[in-house]
Amino acid sequence: MSINVESLRKVLELEHRKGYVDSAVFGGLDKFLKNWAGQAVESITDPQLVNRFHKLHLVNPGYASLTKQQRKEWVKAVLDFLAEEELREVEGGKAKLTPVANKPSSRSRVQRAVVNQSIDLPITVIKGISSSLATKFSKLGVKTVRDLLYFFPHRHLDYSQRKSISQLTEGEEETIIANVWQAQETRLGGRRSTEAIVGDETGNVRIVWFNNPYLAKKLATNMRIVVSGRVSLFNGRHVFESPEWELVEDRELIHTGRLVPLYPLTQGLRPRQVRKLMKGVIDQWAWQVEDFLPPGLKERCNLLELPQAISQAHYPEDETIKAQARVRLAFDELFILQLGVLSKKRDWQEGQSGSPFSVKASVLETFLKSLPFELTAAQQKVLKELLTDLGKSQPMSRLLQGEVGSGKTVVAMAALLMAAANGYQGAFMAPTEILAEQHFATIGQLLSRVGHQEEGEGYLCSYSGVLSHPLTVALLIGDINQVRKQELQQRIASGEIDIIIGTHALIQKGVEFSQLGLAVVDEQHRFGVTQRSALRQKGFSPHVLVMTATPIPRTLALTLYGDLDLSVIDQLPPGRQVVKTKWLKPGQRESAYAFIRRQVASSRQAFIICPLVEESEVIQARAAVAEYQRLSQEVFPELRLGLLHGRMSADEKDKVMRRFRSGELDILVSTPVVEVGIDVPNATVMLVESADRFGLSQLHQFRGRVGRGQEQSYCMLLAQNPSEIGRERLDLIEKIQDGFQLAEEDLKLRGPGEFFGTRQSGLPDLRMAKLSDIALLELARSEAIRLFQTDPSLGRPEHHLLAKELARVWPKDTELS
Ligand code: ADP
Ligand code: MG
Numbered sequence: 001m002s003i004n005v006e007s008l009r010k011v012l013e014l015e016h017r018k019g020y021v022d023s024a025v026f027g028g029l030d031k032f033l034k035n036w037a038g039q040a041v042e043s044i045t046d047p048q049l050v051n052r053f054h055k056l057h058l059v060n061p062g063y064a065s066l067t068k069q070q071r072k073e074w075v076k077a078v079l080d081f082l083a084e085e086e087l088r089e090v091e092g093g094k095a096k097l098t099p100v101a102n103k104p105s106s107r108s109r110v111q112r113a114v115v116n117q118s119i120d121l122p123i124t125v126i127k128g129i130s131s132s133l134a135t136k137f138s139k140l141g142v143k144t145v146r147d148l149l150y151f152f153p154h155r156h157l158d159y160s161q162r163k164s165i166s167q168l169t170e171g172e173e174e175t176i177i178a179n180v181w182q183a184q185e186t187r188l189g190g191r192r193s194t195e196a197i198v199g200d201e202t203g204n205v206r207i208v209w210f211n212n213p214y215l216a217k218k219l220a221t222n223m224r225i226v227v228s229g230r231v232s233l234f235n236g237r238h239v240f241e242s243p244e245w246e247l248v249e250d251r252e253l254i255h256t257g258r259l260v261p262l263y264p265l266t267q268g269l270r271p272r273q274v275r276k277l278m279k280g281v282i283d284q285w286a287w288q289v290e291d292f293l294p295p296g297l298k299e300r301c302n303l304l305e306l307p308q309a310i311s312q313a314h315y316p317e318d319e320t321i322k323a324q325a326r327v328r329l330a331f332d333e334l335f336i337l338q339l340g341v342l343s344k345k346r347d348w349q350e351g352q353s354g355s356p357f358s359v360k361a362s363v364l365e366t367f368l369k370s371l372p373f374e375l376t377a378a379q380q381k382v383l384k385e386l387l388t389d390l391g392k393s394q395p396m397s398r399l400l401q402g403e404v405g406s407g408k409t410v411v412a413m414a415a416l417l418m419a420a421a422n423g424y425q426g427a428f429m430a431p432t433e434i435l436a437e438q439h440f441a442t443i444g445q446l447l448s449r450v451g452h453q454e455e456g457e458g459y460l461c462s463y464s465g466v467l468s469h470p471l472t473v474a475l476l477i478g479d480i481n482q483v484r485k486q487e488l489q490q491r492i493a494s495g496e497i498d499i500i501i502g503t504h505a506l507i508q509k510g511v512e513f514s515q516l517g518l519a520v521v522d523e524q525h526r527f528g529v530t531q532r533s534a535l536r537q538k539g540f541s542p543h544v545l546v547m548t549a550t551p552i553p554r555t556l557a558l559t560l561y562g563d564l565d566l567s568v569i570d571q572l573p574p575g576r577q578v579v580k581t582k583w584l585k586p587g588q589r590e591s592a593y594a595f596i597r598r599q600v601a602s603s604r605q606a607f608i609i610c611p612l613v614e615e616s617e618v619i620q621a622r623a624a625v626a627e628y629q630r631l632s633q634e635v636f637p638e639l640r641l642g643l644l645h646g647r648m649s650a651d652e653k654d655k656v657m658r659r660f661r662s663g664e665l666d667i668l669v670s671t672p673v674v675e676v677g678i679d680v681p682n683a684t685v686m687l688v689e690s691a692d693r694f695g696l697s698q699l700h701q702f703r704g705r706v707g708r709g710q711e712q713s714y715c716m717l718l719a720q721n722p723s724e725i726g727r728e729r730l731d732l733i734e735k736i737q738d739g740f741q742l743a744e745e746d747l748k749l750r751g752p753g754e755f756f757g758t759r760q761s762g763l764p765d766l767r768m769a770k771l772s773d774i775a776l777l778e779l780a781r782s783e784a785i786r787l788f789q790t791d792p793s794l795g796r797p798e799h800h801l802l803a804k805e806l807a808r809v810w811p812k813d814t815e816l817s
Helices: 005-017 029-043 047-055 068-092 106-112 131-139 145-149 271-288 295-301 306-314 319-351 361-370 377-390 408-421 433-450 482-493 531-537 554-560 586-601 617-635 650-661 696-703 724-735 739-756 774-790 797-809
Strands: 155-158 173-188 191-200 203-209 224-234 237-241 244-247 259-262 397-402 425-430 452-456 460-464 471-476 499-503 516-521 543-548 565-569 580-584 605-609 641-644 667-670 683-688 714-718
Touching: 005 029, 005 068, 005 271, 145 271, 173 203, 259 271, 271 306, 295 774, 306 319, 319 774, 319 797, 361 408, 361 433, 377 397, 377 408, 377 543, 377 565, 397 408, 408 425, 408 433, 408 499, 408 516, 408 543, 425 433, 433 452, 433 460, 433 471, 433 499, 433 650, 471 482, 580 586, 580 724, 586 605, 586 683, 586 714, 617 641, 617 667, 641 650, 683 696, 696 714, 696 724, 696 739, 714 724, 724 739
Parallel strands: 203 237, 397 543, 397 565, 425 499, 425 516, 471 499, 516 543, 580 714, 605 667, 605 683, 641 667, 683 714
Antiparallel strands: 155 259, 173 191, 173 224, 191 203, 224 237, 224 244, 452 460, 460 471
16 A cells, blocks of 8 residues: 555644644645545555545545634544554554554654644643653753753664564663563562563563562563563573563553663653653644744755654654754754854944955055064965955954964054054954053064154054054053053044054943954954954944964854854964973972973073962962962072962063063963963973863963974973873873864864853854764855845745744844854
8 A cells, every 4th residue: 555644644734833724735735635635545455444534535625614623623633544544554564663663653643733832831831740840850951842842862772673582682782572471579689679571472581670679560461561671691591681661552662662762861850751751742842843944945955844853853763864853953053053143244244334444555565574584375365365354345354263373463463554554543452461461562573673663651652654654552451550541541532542452351441442443352262252242332343353373173163153254374484393292290290390490591481380270360379379489489499480370460460471571580480371372482391280170272372382482392291180081181282283183182072162162152052063064064054145145134934934043042132252
């Protein structure tokens, strides 16, 4: 028999979801049925079936003229009929296990037709979920029916291959269907337990359930059960030990004989209870989920329907469809994410028009010529990309990635100079005050090579001979005195100052620019997500350049920063040395100190990174002070040591950094604040305490503080008692120099959430998508771009649901970096 159950079932389920308005098929159900039933009836040979077929008026139900209630009843009756029909077909055919195990039974089919409520209601609307059960689920982050539908198992046990008892293999997870011959309570290892003997046509096997005497009463002789679990050997005979089991009934198997889901659990939730509950929820509610993807897209990308995907992700019929379900759900996540970031980008670029800069070739050339080095090819390429962007009236939105020491600052400086040459202001923002000061110093040095420093104070310098007007650069940081600060702010507001260097607070606190044309944000992974849009709130659409030394794997970059265009400096300036990295055993501390002494003796300098103390910055600072005292009094009494920690005032920090940079200090003892950006070419040794507690990328950042000059540099890592994962990291950092490769490894070890703090970043969760899903990500991105080209506001009726979903995942006030 070959009636096409599937196509009719799909149509009817759709009709149910659409609320019985006869819109499931083009032209109406009557027309569709006439066609379908005409073919189907010919292939039915069973007289009983033909009878029922006609009773249902399948050939001509007059659906159009039924009331809604009548339609509902009729659809339900037909779905029941189809479910039975499917069952019959499987029985006659090639069922893998048993009919009931493989195909949804009629009962579940009926159930799915009964609900018509929003899936955003709390889970207590579900029959069987009490408020105390709801509390347990809320601990798992599950509050609404939707949450429950998206509460996916972390994996499945494959109990789908049925064996006969004679085929059982010791040590394997096996599934059998058998009759209970006897079941009784017994004592095993002093505990009340259950023992049963079950059999099929090939033999008998013993089952024991430890510590569970109650089963003995449930298992009656001659009951037919499905048993799934590990087979072991006892006294030379096979035995199942505490397997999953369930009755063979007219309903789908939940715990055995299939791919069985394993859910994350919390105190007070039992696996069998959750599975049973989930099965009911899926059957009843999955079909209520509106599929928000436009049909054309689904077809193009070969994606499952959403309800089907949800249901198959929980209770898959087989591995193939389970994989398809994951693809569909992962696609959704990536697609919505891409739509979100693209719409942010569009808002950014089309919200207000920016300021096109023209390339002032002579200014640029003079600047580049004055540098003590030539730009690397990679720097030149990136500079070109920047200049092209800056020439457009659409504001630039670009991420510049480049290894530690690859020379991002000078490229950014050239862009800032272009802003100033075009009469705009440029802002250069660093994550810490120390770095802001360093940039101020660096930029000062670069500019004095081009022009003459006219006036100069600690926080304000002016250079003539660079532009047609004096070029004024200011440093604006937290604790310069109030009067000066106000004066500076006034001069920024009046447009007198061309380039303003500061921390990220520049854009947050009361700084008013007169003509902000370009904002450069250094070390973006420290740059919170809300800051960028703060710029807009100031009424500017400057070009934005975000720089990071944290190499972001491409997938992650596209996922998290899909709204940014990407530039990469993938080349270090010539002559850079590989930093020799060594993980030392705790017993080698003394020789590490001796090594530092020798380096200092040949007039090099060293960093010592203090042990990481997590509680608070205050405690961290206190620990650093103690370590500094110990080192300067007990270990290196003859050397000049300095201390740097986050609780020092900017003034103090600045003093220490200056002394270190000018060679007045031999060793800089520091908390991890030294992590980013600090540039002291004469520093050749770094010692990192409790190195196992830092992430790979962070260790790589530390290491990047040395090896910036011509001398061979060294990084020594101390770890007291590293964990497994700590050891793995230390091994990797020893071996790998390439930041990108380390980032990939870091990603594998830590997962994307931790890697970038996605959880705090206001980005939607990725549950199904993996960062290795590059092809899927690119598909999602290209579909998102395509959609944006045709219907940017998602205003078309076929995109209505999609717009709704987008608004749900990305509420209006979500701010993306
Ligand atoms: P990062 O990309 O880590 O911010 P910096 O911009 O601080 O790197 O540059 C690191 C060092 O390399 C600086 O001392 C800088 O002057 C120097 N540098 C930059 N570009 C070049 C180059 N093309 N050739 C030689 N040295 C360079
Ligand atoms: Mg830098």
